[in-house]
Amino acid sequence: MIYRKDRAGRPISQLGFGCMRFARKGNAIDYEAARDLLAYAIENGVNYLDTAYVYPGSEECVGRALEETGLRDRINLATKLPQYRMKNLQQVEKTFQEELARLRTDRIDFYLMHMFTTFAEWENLEKMGIRDWIAGKKAEGSVRNIGFSFHGKTDVFLQILNAYDWDFCQIQYNYLDEHSQAGRTGLEAAAARGIPVIIMEPLRGGRLVNLPEKALCVLAEDPRGLSPAQLALRWLWDQPGVTCVLSGMNSLEMVKENIRTASEAEVGCFDETDRAVMEKVRTIFREKEKVGCTGCRYCMPCPKGVDIPGLFYYYNLMYLEKKWPARMDYASIIGLHKEPAFATQCVGCGKCESVCPQHLPIREKLKEADKAVRPWPLKAGLSIARKFVVK
Ligand code: SF4
Numbered sequence: 001m002i003y004r005k006d007r008a009g010r011p012i013s014q015l016g017f018g019c020m021r022f023a024r025k026g027n028a029i030d031y032e033a034a035r036d037l038l039a040y041a042i043e044n045g046v047n048y049l050d051t052a053y054v055y056p057g058s059e060e061c062v063g064r065a066l067e068e069t070g071l072r073d074r075i076n077l078a079t080k081l082p083q084y085r086m087k088n089l090q091q092v093e094k095t096f097q098e099e100l101a102r103l104r105t106d107r108i109d110f111y112l113m114h115m116f117t118t119f120a121e122w123e124n125l126e127k128m129g130i131r132d133w134i135a136g137k138k139a140e141g142s143v144r145n146i147g148f149s150f151h152g153k154t155d156v157f158l159q160i161l162n163a164y165d166w167d168f169c170q171i172q173y174n175y176l177d178e179h180s181q182a183g184r185t186g187l188e189a190a191a192a193r194g195i196p197v198i199i200m201e202p203l204r205g206g207r208l209v210n211l212p213e214k215a216l217c218v219l220a221e222d223p224r225g226l227s228p229a230q231l232a233l234r235w236l237w238d239q240p241g242v243t244c245v246l247s248g249m250n251s252l253e254m255v256k257e258n259i260r261t262a263s264e265a266e267v268g269c270f271d272e273t274d275r276a277v278m279e280k281v282r283t284i285f286r287e288k289e290k291v292g293c294t295g296c297r298y299c300m301p302c303p304k305g306v307d308i309p310g311l312f313y314y315y316n317l318m319y320l321e322k323k324w325p326a327r328m329d330y331a332s333i334i335g336l337h338k339e340p341a342f343a344t345q346c347v348g349c350g351k352c353e354s355v356c357p358q359h360l361p362i363r364e365k366l367k368e369a370d371k372a373v374r375p376w377p378l379k380a381g382l383s384i385a386r387k388f389v390v391k
């Protein structure tokens with residue numbers, strides 16, 4: 001196992017165990033299977049486990065497994081506060097105590113404000129007095145590192161990153177999402193400030209493992225015989241700003257393969273051959289795309305507040321993955337902002353098209369994308385939801 005460092009210089013395994021997708025038996029987590037996989041991973045060098053209050057049954061499962069196996073002190077335990085549900089500090093404290101009890105521990109090594117998508121969410125926590133609460137927890141030793149996980153737009157990520165003295169952050173990042181959400185810009189900004197970055201969705205929820213047939217043929221031509229997961233993980237571990245990559249492993253085979261890759265892949269490992277293969281695979285994904293937007297954001301900000309790359313990203317996602325999950329992600333990440341970012345706000349000034357390096361007919365594509373991503377039932381639902389849940 002190769003180790004990177006947390007902010008205090010302590011070793012963090014570059015492969016972390018994501019505990020959101022444990023194998024299930026009926027409606028519940030298959031506890032014995034999860035415990036055995038966790039134990040195997042820890043015995044073989046993984047020292048970072050990531051769970052959350054809202055992952056059903058996960059904190060209880062991890063807590064019980066660590067107690068039964070006696071491995072608690074060999075790992076860094078990360079879990080998350082569902083900040084978007086919090087109304088006051090009493091609720092924050094109650095949730096935190098519940099998490100300690102579920103995890104059968106007296107400290108959380110890495111505690112995250114879960115899923116920021118807007119800056120207003122951080123401002124709300126500040127108004128509640130979260131800064132003092134965090135300072136208190138750190139002083140008593142029940143929280144060692146404080147961070148946040150993020151699923152919004154790049155500029156919001158940078159705003160949150162710069163608003164507090166974070167010990168770490170967690171972003172969605174993989175070779176398809178290089179320029180969406182926090183993206184490479186966010187990763188490099190965090191690294192420049194010395195803030196460790198934990199990576200979630202390195203395989204895009206399995207999408208980068210279950211490649212289209214044509215992409216598998218590209219990989220098969222490579223004499224080194226890299227698997228799709230190896231390609232995606234090596235791309236990440238090549239980057240010095242990446243601290244730990246979380247993988248939601250639910251079979252022994254997967255754990256073994258990822259540990260093997262994590263024992264070899266380091267900064268500088270992704271050579272010209274890897275890059276050529278990855279570019280070909282990425283091109284195959286892009287062939288299915290509806291708009292050739294690279295997410296570079298040269299067109300932003302739009303004077304009318306349209307989130308141009310955001311809409312194109314979800315429009316493409318509908319055809320690369322599944323239509324309704326992509327629409328629902330769009331609705332929650334883009335559609336519920338205080339300042340709406342819908343394509344219908346476009347007044348057709350053309351400023352964006354004059355700077356787009358891809359020469360995209362942005363105005364025309366915005367109309368097409370809006371119709372597909374926000375069909376009328378979603379449009380109606382969103383306008384009702386906005387009245388109650390504007391973030
Ligand atoms: S054409 Fe529309 S989307 Fe483009 S900059 Fe002008 S208002 Fe914004």
Ligand code: SF4
Nearest residue numbers: 293294296297299356
């Ligand atoms: S400038 Fe063009 S390619 Fe870049 S984000 Fe805007 S629409 Fe996409």
